[in-house]
Amino acid sequence: MQKIVKAPAKINLTLDVLKKREDGYHEVEMIMTTIDLADRIQLTTLEENKIVIEVNKGFVPSNDKNLAYQAAKLLKDHMNIKKGVSIFIDKQIPVSAGLAGGSTDAAAVLRGLNDMWNLQLSIDQLAEIGLQIGSDVPFCVHGGTAIATGRGEKLEFIPSPPPFWVVLVKPPKGVSTKDVYGRLNLNNLDHPDTDGMVQAIKNKDFHGISSRLQNVMEDVTFNLYPEVSKVKERMLQFGADGAVMSGSGPTVFAITQNESRADRLYNGLKGFMEQVYVVRLLG
Ligand SMILES: C[C@](O)(CO)[C@H](O)COP(=O)(O)OP(=O)(O)OC[C@H]1O[C@@H](n2ccc(N)nc2=O)[C@H](O)[C@@H]1O
Numbered sequence: 479m480q481k482i483v484k485a486p487a488k489i490n491l492t493l494d495v496l497k498k499r500e501d502g503y504h505e506v507e508m509i510m511t512t513i514d515l516a517d518r519i520q521l522t523t524l525e526e527n528k529i530v531i532e533v534n535k536g537f538v539p540s541n542d543k544n545l546a547y548q549a550a551k552l553l554k555d556h557m558n559i560k561k562g563v564s565i566f567i568d569k570q571i572p573v574s575a576g577l578a579g580g581s582t583d584a585a586a587v588l589r590g591l592n593d594m595w596n597l598q599l600s601i602d603q604l605a606e607i608g609l610q611i612g613s614d615v616p617f618c619v620h621g622g623t624a625i626a627t628g629r630g631e632k633l634e635f636i637p638s639p640p641p642f643w644v645v646l647v648k649p650p651k652g653v654s655t656k657d658v659y660g661r662l663n664l665n666n667l668d669h670p671d672t673d674g675m676v677q678a679i680k681n682k683d684f685h686g687i688s689s690r691l692q693n694v695m696e697d698v699t700f701n702l703y704p705e706v707s708k709v710k711e712r713m714l715q716f717g718a719d720g721a722v723m724s725g726s727g728p729t730v731f732a733i734t735q736n737e738s739r740a741d742r743l744y745n746g747l748k749g750f751m752e753q754v755y756v757v758r759l760l761g
Pocket residue numbers: 490493502503504505506508576578581611612613614615628629630655656659725726
């Protein structure tokens with residue numbers, strides 16, 4: 479049996495961190511949505527009880543360190559499955575970028591194996607298994623647009639935002655999510671207007687959305703890598719309606735409803751950055 483699954487990236491329209499928890503994680507409140515920038519995962523059942531993984535990017539682990547491998551292992555153990563699986567990842571999402579590239583691959587493997595092996599687990603059950611792999615995995619299992627709280631696993635789904643273009647730049651830096659969380663000054667954060675953003679999304683109010691894009695992690699990553707804040711400045715100079723860093727970065731994305739402005743942004747940014755993408759929302 480074989481199955482191909484898409485693994486879309488996520489962006490954070492708002493990202494707020496409320497406090498540090500007893501378990502070492504942070505209480506977050508963030509609005510996430512999926513975009514049409516995706517890895518493609520090919521799953522093939524093996525008679526032999528093993529997990530084989532191959533990635534078309536050498537710098538992504540192709541062993542049990544890969545989150546997609548961990549997802550297959552968790553599901554096989556959870557369901558006591560003896561047959562094996564070969565996983566090929568066509569990696570399109572930039573790595574260590576703040577786009578949940580590994581998390582979404584893990585989520586796609588959970589969904590894909592559930593279907594291919596007819597395991598009949600619910601999406602919520604798959605999301606619960608996924609939380610053992612990482613905080614972004616439950617959202618990636620579901621997709622769509624949601625307010626995420628807790629570690630990021632408590633999800634309240636809301637209607638999709640109105641359609642707009644997303645122009646992303648991934649500066650040539652890998653950022654450690656753990657490191658950025660650890661450097662946050664929790665007593666001095668400028669908190670996003672999460673409720674206002676939710677209302678703007680529900681009202682399909684694009685200006686209300688673009689003016690409320692905010693991520694409390696920006697100051698940390700911008701201080702570590704000033705070139706990341708330069709990207710945001712240029713996006714606004716080049717006419718973006720709004721721009722913000724995704725997750726712990728370093729990816730910054732701009733949004734606009736105007737296709738020719740999206741093209742101008744893409745071409746302008748491509749002039750000084752390698753990894754530039756222009757995509758639509760999937761949310
Ligand atoms: C920054 C975001 O990408 C926003 O979507 C997520 O909050 C991070 O999700 P993630 O990469 O799946 O994070 P995990 O792999 O679960 O955790 C990596 C590290 O980030 C820190 N971490 C993560 C999530 C969270 N709510 N609080 C944390 O403090 C912890 O130190 C953890 O050891």
